[in-house]
Amino acid sequence: MQAGILYAALAYAMWGLFPVYFKALQEIPAQEILVHRMLWSLAFLLVVLTWRRQWAWLGKALRQPRVLGGFTASALLLSGNWFIYIWAVNAGHVLDASLGYFINPLVNVMLGFIVLKERLRPGQWLAIALAACGVAWLTWQSGHPPWIALSLAATFGIYGLLRKTAALGPLEGLALETLVLFPLALAYLVYLTLAGHNHFAGASLSAKWLLAAAGPITAIPLLLFAAGARRISLSLLGLLQYIGPTLQLLLGVWLYNEPFGGARLAGFALIWAALLVYSLEGLWQAWSGRKSAA
Numbered sequence: 001m002q003a004g005i006l007y008a009a010l011a012y013a014m015w016g017l018f019p020v021y022f023k024a025l026q027e028i029p030a031q032e033i034l035v036h037r038m039l040w041s042l043a044f045l046l047v048v049l050t051w052r053r054q055w056a057w058l059g060k061a062l063r064q065p066r067v068l069g070g071f072t073a074s075a076l077l078l079s080g081n082w083f084i085y086i087w088a089v090n091a092g093h094v095l096d097a098s099l100g101y102f103i104n105p106l107v108n109v110m111l112g113f114i115v116l117k118e119r120l121r122p123g124q125w126l127a128i129a130l131a132a133c134g135v136a137w138l139t140w141q142s143g144h145p146p147w148i149a150l151s152l153a154a155t156f157g158i159y160g161l162l163r164k165t166a167a168l169g170p171l172e173g174l175a176l177e178t179l180v181l182f183p184l185a186l187a188y189l190v191y192l193t194l195a196g197h198n199h200f201a202g203a204s205l206s207a208k209w210l211l212a213a214a215g216p217i218t219a220i221p222l223l224l225f226a227a228g229a230r231r232i233s234l235s236l237l238g239l240l241q242y243i244g245p246t247l248q249l250l251l252g253v254w255l256y257n258e259p260f261g262g263a264r265l266a267g268f269a270l271i272w273a274a275l276l277v278y279s280l281e282g283l284w285q286a287w288s289g290r291k292s293a294a
Contacts, residue, residue, distance in 0.1 A: 009234075028203060067166075111158065169226070
């Protein structure tokens with residue numbers, strides 16, 4: 001249990017510190033950072049899979065069109081989520097990005113209701129209503145919906161839904177996703193090079209090393225998360241997931257000085273209230289279930 005908490009907390013903390021990493025790459029356009037993240041992640045995962053001699057799954061996956069099609073869809077969603085996040089951070093929208101991952105658990109609940117026909121409990125409906133009020137308030141205050149947050153929550157929520165029913169584990173699944181995206185990423189990088197727009201070639205040495213580090217920086221938190229998720233309950237994992245967006249929020253306010261006045265704070269407060277209701281209701285259900293089983 002203690003090891004599981006440590007692994008999961010480390011994974012969420014690393015995800016929460018991602019703005020620092022991407023801010024250090026501001027001299028590189030977001031789409032080029034995305035391409036390098038795909039390529040270096042694949043390279044790192046190939047090394048890990050070779051070290052673990054974990055290749056039996058690949059041949060089976062490539063011979064199953066349904067599996068390959070599902071992971072192609074999840075790969076496109078993941079790349080879209082990565083691009084929106086990278087662009088948002090480097091465009092000065094760290095707070096909007098953090099809001100997306102605060103909303104994400106409630107988006108997952110709604111997707112379960114709409115797609116999987118899961119029945120929602122009253123506490124879950126209350127949490128969703130509070131979150132909807134928060135989004136409506138932020139929309140009214142800014143004159144437009146919080147598109148960055150909603151896009152991040154939607155893409156990652158649907159991605160999670162596809163991976164929920166996927167035939168492969170986290171390591172193999174991410175490897176297949178990056179393998180599917182590899183031809184597109186390589187073709188775009190070749191195009192940039194031929195057109196003379198490859199920023200990697202003219203980037204500083206530190207930026208080149210940081211881009212090459214995208215592989216382990218992407219894969220290590222995922223492996224830690226998978227190790228933690230196997231050792232602790234879903235309810236505890238659900239509480240730990242707020243470490244990531246909380247760190248992003250603190251970075252946005254204190255390190256990058258993004259505006260966080262009273263009106264915006266009120267919208268966030270409604271969403272935090274929704275998450276509090278959602279978390280307490282989940283803990284109550286888990287406690288009631290253990291009591292009934294006993």
